[in-house]
Amino acid sequence: DAYLGAIDAANETFNAYVAVTHDKAREMAKASDERLAAGKGGALEGIPLGIKDLFATEGVHTQAASHVLDGFKPRYESTVTANLWADGAVMLGKLNMDEFAMGSSNETSYYGPVKNPWRAKGSNVDLVPGGSSGGSAAAVSAFLCAGATATDTGGSIRQPAAFTGTVGIKPTYGRCSRWGTVAFASSLDQAGPITRDVRDAAIMLKSMASVDAKDTTSVDRPVPDYETALGQSVKGMKIGIPKEYRVDGMPEEIEALWQKGIAWLKDAGAEIVDISLPHTKYALPAYYIVAPAEASSNLARYDGVRYGLRVPGKDIIDMYEKTRAAGFGREVKRRIMIGTYVLSAGYYDAYYVQAQKVRTLIKKDFEDVFHAGVDAILTPATPSAAFGIADQDMAADPVKMYLNDIFTVTVNMAGLPGIAVPAGLDGKGLPLGLQLIGRPFEEETLFRASH
Numbered sequence: 001d002a003y004l005g006a007i008d009a010a011n012e013t014f015n016a017y018v019a020v021t022h023d024k025a026r027e028m029a030k031a032s033d034e035r036l037a038a039g040k041g042g043a044l045e046g047i048p049l050g051i052k053d054l055f056a057t058e059g060v061h062t063q064a065a066s067h068v069l070d071g072f073k074p075r076y077e078s079t080v081t082a083n084l085w086a087d088g089a090v091m092l093g094k095l096n097m098d099e100f101a102m103g104s105s106n107e108t109s110y111y112g113p114v115k116n117p118w119r120a121k122g123s124n125v126d127l128v129p130g131g132s133s134g135g136s137a138a139a140v141s142a143f144l145c146a147g148a149t150a151t152d153t154g155g156s157i158r159q160p161a162a163f164t165g166t167v168g169i170k171p172t173y174g175r176c177s178r179w180g181t182v183a184f185a186s187s188l189d190q191a192g193p194i195t196r197d198v199r200d201a202a203i204m205l206k207s208m209a210s211v212d213a214k215d216t217t218s219v220d221r222p223v224p225d226y227e228t229a230l231g232q233s234v235k236g237m238k239i240g241i242p243k244e245y246r247v248d249g250m251p252e253e254i255e256a257l258w259q260k261g262i263a264w265l266k267d268a269g270a271e272i273v274d275i276s277l278p279h280t281k282y283a284l285p286a287y288y289i290v291a292p293a294e295a296s297s298n299l300a301r302y303d304g305v306r307y308g309l310r311v312p313g314k315d316i317i318d319m320y321e322k323t324r325a326a327g328f329g330r331e332v333k334r335r336i337m338i339g340t341y342v343l344s345a346g347y348y349d350a351y352y353v354q355a356q357k358v359r360t361l362i363k364k365d366f367e368d369v370f371h372a373g374v375d376a377i378l379t380p381a382t383p384s385a386a387f388g389i390a391d392q393d394m395a396a397d398p399v400k401m402y403l404n405d406i407f408t409v410t411v412n413m414a415g416l417p418g419i420a421v422p423a424g425l426d427g428k429g430l431p432l433g434l435q436l437i438g439r440p441f442e443e444e445t446l447f448r449a450s451h
């Protein structure tokens, strides 16, 4: 009731929730109370969570913040949310996001932008919460849920976490099942939690992660009790500092933040080593070929027949075209066009195949460093703090918006785990985040070091 009251009072301001499931929340909370009274109860018993609109929730609004999925209420539950409910969690509602998780500012949502609960000192300018999991990050930051599910294809958990002073972890590709999560780029998409601290992230990820026969890319490995990694020393841990992440024009305060993080780990007994990830500069361009290519294929299913919106036409082709023209927003259309282009005959080898080769090299860069004994890599999470809603520069040039992902996309391209943790405030009083990148399936190392 406290959380529902807070949402009812504040959601008009933040626009973090696209659907609030009052009745379902109370029903689930009541069932939870009964389990507790009977001496039962799971790891998340009674914990009220917000769910990104990308996760299918049975009988509940699921639209990936898109007009094309108007009215869609799935008859099935995503594996990740089913795992959370099995552990006793309670659903408060569905969270705003960039349409189909394409964006870095939550401004591509059909439901309009989300406001970051943070503002610069003495300023009344509204800031973005980051994206695509902007609703998740804003809701956690503004205490409109105890934790939230999110997804990360190129940075969509870590960047919004950094912009809102929250914690976000993208686990290793395959750690969480993608079944029932609306697909953006299937070889990059991973679910993970956004929470207020590292402990909550450890608890929530344990519940979300599982092998699943319905997703053949989910991996059959036991899920560790991540919480036991907290409080363990980082003494002797080898932390790599990649020189290629010192990008041109990086603001001084981001460099200072990075140095502060290095000093913290060093003081705690970690060994700091300079490393090189030579193909880093190709990651962003390769990502913006691979991700749209997969998206153009995944989004072919929204045809006005199977889901959501249908705009009538004079024949079936006309209906498809009218539905897709009306149903998708500008950024989604841009991705579909880029993706279709790079997959088309004549361009496939030059763009798509080339990007896949680059991807292999990026992955190999990380493997080399980890084989040389590095346990985790420390970088800034983002190249700046949160920026203003309707930023003129970014609106005029989509590539400027894409640069937000410069420190995060490499991790998705290589399938590695990455965590963003709040690391202090900038000169204007806005939160900044640091990122730790780990070996495949070594989320425990990230929890231990970031905690």
Ligand code: GLN
Residues within 6 Å of the ligand: 101, 102, 103, 104, 131, 132, 151, 152, 153, 154, 155, 156, 157, 184, 291, 405
């Ligand atoms: N900002 C990136 C994009 O727009 C990443 C999005 C994501 O991780 N879902 O593709």
